[in-house]
Amino acid sequence: MDEASVASEGALGGAGVGLRAGALGLVVRLAAEGAGALIVVLTGGEKGEEEKSRYEKAASHEVTLLARPSPAVHSATIMSETPPLRIDDDTWLLVLTGAGVSAESGIPTFRDAGGLWEKHRVEDVASPEGFRRDPELVWRFYSQRRVGMGSAAPNPGHAAIAAIERRLGDRFLLATQNIDGLHKTAGSERMVELHGNLYTTRCSVCDRPPFEDHEVHLDGKLPTCSECAARGATALLRPHIVWFGEMLDPANMKRVDDFLLEAKRHRLVFLAAGTSGAVYPAAGFVDLVRQMRGETWLVNAERADNASAFGHFVEGPSGKVLPALFAT
Numbered sequence: 001m002d003e004a005s006v007a008s009e010g011a012l013g014g015a016g017v018g019l020r021a022g023a024l025g026l027v028v029r030l031a032a033e034g035a036g037a038l039i040v041v042l043t044g045g046e047k048g049e050e051e052k053s054r055y056e057k058a059a060s061h062e063v064t065l066l067a068r069p070s071p072a073v074h075s076a077t078i079m080s081e082t083p084p085l086r087i088d089d090d091t092w093l094l095v096l097t098g099a100g101v102s103a104e105s106g107i108p109t110f111r112d113a114g115g116l117w118e119k120h121r122v123e124d125v126a127s128p129e130g131f132r133r134d135p136e137l138v139w140r141f142y143s144q145r146r147v148g149m150g151s152a153a154p155n156p157g158h159a160a161i162a163a164i165e166r167r168l169g170d171r172f173l174l175a176t177q178n179i180d181g182l183h184k185t186a187g188s189e190r191m192v193e194l195h196g197n198l199y200t201t202r203c204s205v206c207d208r209p210p211f212e213d214h215e216v217h218l219d220g221k222l223p224t225c226s227e228c229a230a231r232g233a234t235a236l237l238r239p240h241i242v243w244f245g246e247m248l249d250p251a252n253m254k255r256v257d258d259f260l261l262e263a264k265r266h267r268l269v270f271l272a273a274g275t276s277g278a279v280y281p282a283a284g285f286v287d288l289v290r291q292m293r294g295e296t297w298l299v300n301a302e303r304a305d306n307a308s309a310f311g312h313f314v315e316g317p318s319g320k321v322l323p324a325l326f327a328t
């Protein structure tokens with residue numbers, strides 16, 4: 001199997017994140033942790049049933065298969081001119097963004113960096129194991145990200161998303177995989193930051209609420225939790241970011257879930273922009289929306305991994321395409 005998403009509980013999954021290669025292990029873990037329904041999204045239909053039994057055997061848990069139709073049934077079309085996207089008074093719009101939307105603000109995407117972040121392997125700087133092994137390196141890495149944001153400003157793509165939200169109000173929701181906070185700066189309010197936020201910190205031990213934090217730790221001195229210290233314990237603070245192998249915040253998934261449930265009674269449009277379609281569960285949103293008979297749009301600089309699942313694909317930079325799409 002080359003693509004899978006894993007979700008547990010709820011239509012969209014109350015929690016769960018899986019990468020392509022890590023999906024089977026995650027299903028096994030979720031099952032062991034007593035997850036409710038497990039939904040696995042597979043591509044390449046035919047072999048789906050085979051894969052389903054492989055998952056069920058490994059996890060000793062029933063798995064629901066959500067196979068994608070083959071690209072031939074719903075082929076993506078590349079359009080040279082921006083096609084019309086109809087947004088009327090009954091339209092509910094879910095927008096999903098990824099690193100590509102911030103590329104025109106000068107923030108490198110994961111792919112641009114060759115799969116490495118500033119020459120570090122992702123698992124060293126963006127996983128709980130990496131943090132346990134070398135918290136100094138992890139804090140240095142995220143401190144550099146904080147510094148590196150410098151004067152980065154939202155681009156016309158961010159602005160177009162904020163403008164369409166102002167038009168639609170509660171009929172709009174933005175789910176972003178970006179941690180850079182540029183959507184908020186651009187004025188987006190109805191938003192879930194699926195992977196956390198670069199300027200938010202939390203305790204790695206206690207459950208004090210995450211807090212805004214612009215501090216940088218480049219000198220190897222690690223930040224510790226004052227609330228744990230007050231109880232006589234020492235605990236490291238950590239970036240409030242969803243690392244590889246970690247669960248998404250169920251509250252965020254619930255917000256997307258609730259939005260879709262409400263939108264189901266209306267004209268639902270889903271638009272993904274600047275995302276490679278490889279990181280789940282967000283990469284599986286398109287399948288869920290299509291199951292709900294919603295309209296699906298992809299705006300990306302290149303064919304994303306899950307491009308064939310979309311009804312419309314507009315190839316181009318989001319800073320140009322989004323203002324044009326939302327202007328109609």
Ligand SMILES: NC(=O)c1ccc[n+]([C@@H]2O[C@H](COP(=O)([O-])OP(=O)(O)OC[C@H]3O[C@@H](n4cnc5c(N)ncnc54)[C@H](O)[C@@H]3O)[C@@H](O)[C@H]2O)c1
Nearest residue numbers: 098099100103109110111178179180274275276301317318
């Ligand atoms: N800005 C950020 O916050 C940031 C930056 C890098 C990585 N990340 C994290 O890395 C993970 C990577 O997943 P991802 O899918 O978001 O990013 P990705 O880097 O895997 O993919 C980005 C996609 O955007 C496309 N793209 C590049 N420039 C574009 C443009 N100007 N307009 C439209 N599309 C463009 C690329 O072709 C690619 O398909 C995410 O989990 C994210 O949290 C975040």
Ligand SMILES: [Zn+2]
Nearest residue numbers: 203206225228
């Ligand atoms: Zn604490």
